[in-house]
Amino acid sequence: MSEIEGQIRERELDAEEQARRRVALAQVRQYPDPALRLRANEVGEFDDDLRKLAALMQVLMRDASGVGLAANQVGVVRRMFVFQPTDEDDARAIVNPVIVERSDELVSDEEGCLSLGPIRVPVERHAGVTLAGQDVDGSELQLELSDHSARIVQHELDHLDGVLIIDRTTPEARREAMKILRPKPVLVVQ
Numbered sequence: 001m002s003e004i005e006g007q008i009r010e011r012e013l014d015a016e017e018q019a020r021r022r023v024a025l026a027q028v029r030q031y032p033d034p035a036l037r038l039r040a041n042e043v044g045e046f047d048d049d050l051r052k053l054a055a056l057m058q059v060l061m062r063d064a065s066g067v068g069l070a071a072n073q074v075g076v077v078r079r080m081f082v083f084q085p086t087d088e089d090d091a092r093a094i095v096n097p098v099i100v101e102r103s104d105e106l107v108s109d110e111e112g113c114l115s116l117g118p119i120r121v122p123v124e125r126h127a128g129v130t131l132a133g134q135d136v137d138g139s140e141l142q143l144e145l146s147d148h149s150a151r152i153v154q155h156e157l158d159h160l161d162g163v164l165i166i167d168r169t170t171p172e173a174r175r176e177a178m179k180i181l182r183p184k185p186v187l188v189v190q
Helices: 015-026 048-063 147-160 171-181
Strands: 003-005 008-010 068-070 080-083 092-102 106-111 121-126 128-134 140-146
Touching: 015 048, 048 068, 048 080, 048 092, 068 147, 080 147, 092 140, 092 147, 106 147, 121 147, 121 171, 128 147, 140 147
Parallel strands: none
Antiparallel strands: 003 008, 068 080, 080 092, 092 128, 106 121, 128 140
16 A cells, blocks of 8 residues: 555555656656646536546556646646545546535645645645535535545646645745746856
């Protein structure tokens, strides 16, 4: 069983898994890609293209050792994300997600993100949420989520609104993260 840290599944990967992870991460938009800052559009058509996108995102999420992936992280600005809190859970796609209820209890924990490389920052989230949305066929769904599952869907919903964990962390943690994320100047000697 793997240990989960933030949005990343932390475990030892064999050579084949490492290669698959590199290929998957190459398809995930990385900060500061502008797609990560866009608010995703509502999905109106529930067709084969949407189902294929969801299936592709589930494969990318698993291969990248993630527990969630929003459509804009793969450059598609549509309100859909996939998530799989544990290896034992089935991966699910949620379309047009909305949090309809939040617990009063807030919990701070460290989060990572497939679009932010090695960055891990503390983020305060609601301990429980009720999520409404649709599946890839357009059927309505409602999920009561707590703990890690609630954290994942809040993280992915933030992505769909163009919000990143560096926007939700402490000023100190954001400064440290930005030191790593800012492009480094390259000196060319002629």
